[in-house]
Amino acid sequence: MPKRATVVWTKPALDSLLGIVRYIRRENPDAAQRFGTAVKSKTTRLASFPDSGRAVPEFPASGLREIVLGNYRIIYRHLSDEASVEILTVRHAARLLEPLSRTK
Numbered sequence: 001m002p003k004r005a006t007v008v009w010t011k012p013a014l015d016s017l018l019g020i021v022r023y024i025r026r027e028n029p030d031a032a033q034r035f036g037t038a039v040k041s042k043t044t045r046l047a048s049f050p051d052s053g054r055a056v057p058e059f060p061a062s063g064l065r066e067i068v069l070g071n072y073r074i075i076y077r078h079l080s081d082e083a084s085v086e087i088l089t090v091r092h093a094a095r096l097l098e099p100l101s102r103t104k
Contacts (some may be wrong), residue, residue: 005050006084007043013087020072020090035070039090042067042074046085050078058097068093 009017025032046052046067053065056075069076071094076087076096091097 003083004047006080007047008084009043009087010089013089015043017090020092035072038069039072039074042069043076043085043087046076046078049087050080056097062086073097 012059014039017036021032021036024035051065053067053074053076056062056066057063064075066076070091073089073091073093074087075089075097076085078085
């Protein structure tokens with residue numbers, strides 16, 4: 001059985017997620033709770049299936065992957081040599097995606 005990867009949230013990704021949840025909460029607290037729970041479920045699954053997301057279309061050769069959740073993209077990279085998944089950002093799909101740096 002393959003070793004489970006460790007899922008690590010970068011500070012920018014966590015800040016982005018918290019900002020989105022706060023924004024949704026202003027209009028609909030229940031929807032904010034559901035969104036946060038769904039993000040947690042999707043990202044926790046990456047520990048067992050780190051390559052389950054699709055390649056990020058804007059940067060197909062970069063090794064970046066994403067999970068689409070409604071109107072949001074959870075962008076991550078699987079660091080196979082470190083057996084970890086690094087969550088890089090959570091952003092609305094309408095926002096342009098600039099090159100992401102490796103920050104924690």
